Amino acid sequence: MKRKFKKIAPYIFSLFILILLFFFVFPLLPISGNYKLMKVLSGSMEPTIKTGSVIMVKPVEEYKIGDIITFDLSVSGTGPVTHRIYDIKTRDDVLFYITKGDANNAPDMREIKKESIVGKTILSIPFIGYGVDFIQRPIGLTILIVSLAFGVIVGEINKIWKEKIKLHEK
Numbered sequence: 001m002k003r004k005f006k007k008i009a010p011y012i013f014s015l016f017i018l019i020l021l022f023f024f025v026f027p028l029l030p031i032s033g034n035y036k037l038m039k040v041l042s043g044s045m046e047p048t049i050k051t052g053s054v055i056m057v058k059p060v061e062e063y064k065i066g067d068i069i070t071f072d073l074s075v076s077g078t079g080p081v082t083h084r085i086y087d088i089k090t091r092d093d094v095l096f097y098i099t100k101g102d103a104n105n106a107p108d109m110r111e112i113k114k115e116s117i118v119g120k121t122i123l124s125i126p127f128i129g130y131g132v133d134f135i136q137r138p139i140g141l142t143i144l145i146v147s148l149a150f151g152v153i154v155g156e157i158n159k160i161w162k163e164k165i166k167l168h169e170k
Contacts, residue, residue, distance in 0.1 A: 004160075012150060014045050032058040036118060038070060038080055039129035044101030045082055049121070055082060057119035063097060065087070068121040071099070072113045080118060081107060 040053045045068070049055060057070045063085055070082045083099035086107045090096070096111035134140035 010155065035122075037119075038082070039048040039132055040082060040124075041129075042101075043104050045084070046103045048084075048102045048127045049082065049124045051127075052130040052133075053124050053126045054132060055121050055125075056123040057082075057121050059117070063114070063117065063120060069099070069112075070099070070118040070119055070121065070135070071097075071116045073116070082121060096125075 013088050020147060035056050035058045038055050038057060040049050040051060040055055043051045048068070055070070061068055064086060066084050067083060067085050068082060070080050072080050074080075081099075083101045085097050085102075086100040087098040088110065089098065095114055097114070097117070099112060100107040100108050
């Protein structure tokens with residue numbers, strides 16, 4: 001069992017790195033209408049989206065009642081918020097979205113214009129946000145880099161050791 005794990009461990013590690021690259025680098029590319037990854041920091045959408053989740057949002061042409069959207073209220077100092085569309089109103093040919101967190105008793109007081117919407121939530125991965133938050137801190141990034149370097153070093157030492165054993169067997 002241990003030998004099988006040693007054989008597949010590099011592939012698992014490589015797959016993990018590729019997944020990280022896809023989820024964390026691809027959204028950073030300056031592509032119009034690109035996906036964005038965001039951390040959920042509050043419980044207003046529980047149990048649908050748990051605190052500490054990472055969500056993937058994508059801008060879409062049309063939003064409808066029931067969609068979970070992320071909108072940016074940075075002008076009010078609160079930053080991005082993820083809530084469900086509760087109602088849609090039209091005033092002077094302008095659409096306004098009324099949102100509500102699933103865990104909240106009442107809809108939000110503010111009306112959201114389409115320009116403030118970052119995108120519709122298309123994926124939620126629970127608890128990953130805690131890890132992302134940790135990695136974004138200096139100590140977390142240091143631990144990640146040291147761990148990856150340690151993994152590479154151990155792999156190389158293992159290869160050298162195997163070569164040494166092969167040379168002594170000849």
